[in-house]
Amino acid sequence: MTVPGSWYLVLSALLFSLGALGFFTRRNILIMFMSLELMLNAVNLTFVTFSRMLGDIGGQTLVFFVLVVAAAEVVVGLGIIMAIFRRRSSATADDLSIFRG
Amino acid sequence: MIDLLATQITLPDLITFLVAGIAVVLGALGVVLMRNPVHSALSMIMTLFAVAVLFIEQDAQFLAAVQVIVYAGAIVVLFLFVIMLLGVDKKEYLGKDKLRGQRPLAFISVLIIFVEILTLARGNWATGAKATVMSTTSPISNVEQLARAIFTTYLLPFEATSVLLIVAVVGAVVLVRRVDEKPGSAEQPKELETESEMK
Amino acid sequence: MLLPLAGSVFNMAFGKRLKRPFAGVIASLVVVASFALAVVAWLGLLGKPSGQRVYDFTLFNWISSGNLHLNVGAYLDPLSITMILFVTGISALIHVYSIGYMGHDERFSSFFVYLNLFVFAMLVLVLSDNFVFTFLGWEGVGATSYWLIAFWFERPTAAAAGKKAFIVNRIGDFGYLTAMFLLFTNLGSLSYGKVFGSVGQLSHTTVIAIAILFFVGAVGKSAQLPLFVWLVDAMEGPTPVSALIHAATMVTAGVYLMARVSPILHLTAGVGTLIAYVGVITAFVAAMAATSQTDIKKVLAYSTVSQLGYMFLGIGTGQYVAAIFLMVTHAFYKALLFLGAGSVIHGMHDEQNIKRMGALGKLMPATAVTFILAWLSIAGLPPFSGFWSKGDVLAGAYQSSVILWVIGALTAILTAYYMGREVYLVFFGQRRFDPTVKVHESPKVMLIPLYVLATLSVIGGALNLPISDKFRFLENWLTPVFGNALAQSTISSSARFALGAADGVFALIGIGFAWSLWVKSSSRPAVEPAFLAAGWGIDGFYDRVIARSSTRMSQFFTDVIEVKVVDGATMSVASLVGLLGKYVRKVQSGYIRNYALYISIGALVILGYFVTRAGA
Known part of the structure; x- marks a missing residue:
């Protein structure tokens, strides 16, 4: 018998929190992006955990789709970063604040 | 250890979980704390690998493989490429935040998120009927189970993701495509100048 | 029945790009097509036994809110099919006529957009199976008529006339709306079938209130006292518009509404009497005013008001069939009169004052002949359609009250007189216009509708001949609709004959007066008092x-x-x-x-x- 599911859940909560922290505090867009991936991974981990706990393949199916969407998201996001960088030659999120009220 | 014996956790499982868990946390901390983006990316690989290990530990072999191939193999490489291309592998100032109150607020809210998720995970939150797709206890292998679920019940979403991927590829190409720029137009556009005036 | 809408939309979209006559041709074609459809529907109804001649189809549920369930649907019964037949028929003729009349106008295609839209709204009004949808059509004809009245909006008078029509009609709409609210709060439904089925449950005062409010609505739309002022000013619009809207179709919407709600009116004798008196007094007042007008179209406008008064007299006395009969024949000859007047105006290069015409009979023979036929018809000379329809109304009035009949008869004399005055001043006597003006007969496209309408005016009476029951086609046709709301005829055939003879005599008297006064001279101030020329000063009073x-x-x-x-x-x-x-x-x-x-x-x-x- 393996480790109980609740342990995994705690771990993924920790991972999610760290990702959120990175997203809030870092200024480099790329690192913010990576933090986002960490959060996605945390959610994936919970899905797989629940899939095991409930004995149902559905959770894993959902993870599969999350992976696909994450891949697409990274591609487009990095494309946007490239486009921004070409104009601003900076990868700092705080420089993009022309929408300030 | 008495506790562990009571729940009948075998030692290899426990060791795997602990090692992978620590790797996950360390990698995540690395992503958040490293000043150099390249180091962050490398820490992320560690995290992703560890998560893949945890997948295997929970009988999700296919997903573990995909995790390694897609995330560690493709996405992180993409990140690294962009970092190299843009030349932003310089260090970021991690001292005092320019935004007043952002960092303490972030810490507080993240803490609350953590606590809330734990509370959620502790309770029994099943509502309604269980959406049973296929039981994992059946003798067939994990990959086959997943394949059956995806190509029968979730066929339409699956096809939709293929469309999504194509759209993403086309979008990325359009975004990154280098438009024929005139030599003089490298300067910043006008609206950005007004923004700097406002500061 | 959506064809005119389609035509309107089409012309709206492409009208500017089409060459001049095409917009008109398309507009006319769609109206002709809907006339053909109406004929088909009519034949379908004819094939059924008289008691079951109703098509009631529901297209879809339009609004469903609380107790309110509104369906978009059509309700075809002998009454609405009669309306549709003559509305689409006359509209088609007027569309054709307009191609010639508006030929020189800059906004030729938008004119046809409005015309088509108007026909569509009129069909909605007539075909609807509930009060709300009828109201939509009611407002639709209103709106399009304001646009058409103010079509030449560069003239301030035309714009003002459009506004006036709009404002005065609001009063009537208020009545209609309130009546509708009352019906809904008391019966919980607004579809014709349900309302008329359960109208008996209403208390007496409610019925009276509803009937009066509907009557207020009809008064506004059909230009009865005291709200008739807008119709006269509406003559600022192009003449085909006057013919279509202000003579033949829209103003009769009020009469149609009254006929439609006949089951309600039937329950309240007092309101019927009120309607009859308002109608007959309107008829008389407007006829008096008509005797002193100098504008060729204003004479016709007052005449229209007066004839509408007759129709309300018919409604008020329970003679619904007579009212509808008069409505149809009136549509024939009044449209003819207006189109003839339009032809005169066109030929005289926008001269509208009858004092500056004269002796046009030789210059415009076709117009003159058709106009005279219409005149004889409206005056009520025996073989023409006006004689039969007006005779029916007057007979009904006689049956109900002698006072009504006397006023009606006086009005009949006046009618013959003022129309005679107009005819003599325009087509006979001496030339009083500038000899340099080149008067010309109108083109074929305008004359053909005149011929058709003239034929109809002459033989229109055959719809309902009082010779024997077999020949009362219209009455047999419509009786199932009105049922017991229709007043039974109690007059003996000899009395009926005497009344008819009297009508003919009245017509002759009026024509004789007109002849003796106006054939030689063009100016007789003694019989043209200023306050009559100003429409009894009601306008000034307002x-x-x-x-x-x-x-x-x-x-x-x-x-x-x-x-x-x-x-x-x-x-x-x-x-x-x-x-x-x-x-x-x-x-x-x-x-x-x-x-x-x-x-x-x-x-x-x-x-x-x-x-x-x-x-x-």
């Missing part, structure tokens, strides 16, 4: 009493209420928002991370709610 006092009130509102109350309130609200914005602005820092934090805090709160509350 102007003094209502318009000016409301202007003064508006002035007060602009000076005091507007500045102090409304402006003050808006200003303070604005400054409050400004002040608030000054502080809230800081939230929008422009930093993505900041926004993300706010979002997460929001999510936290929601999550916190679930953690603390939902688990309990």
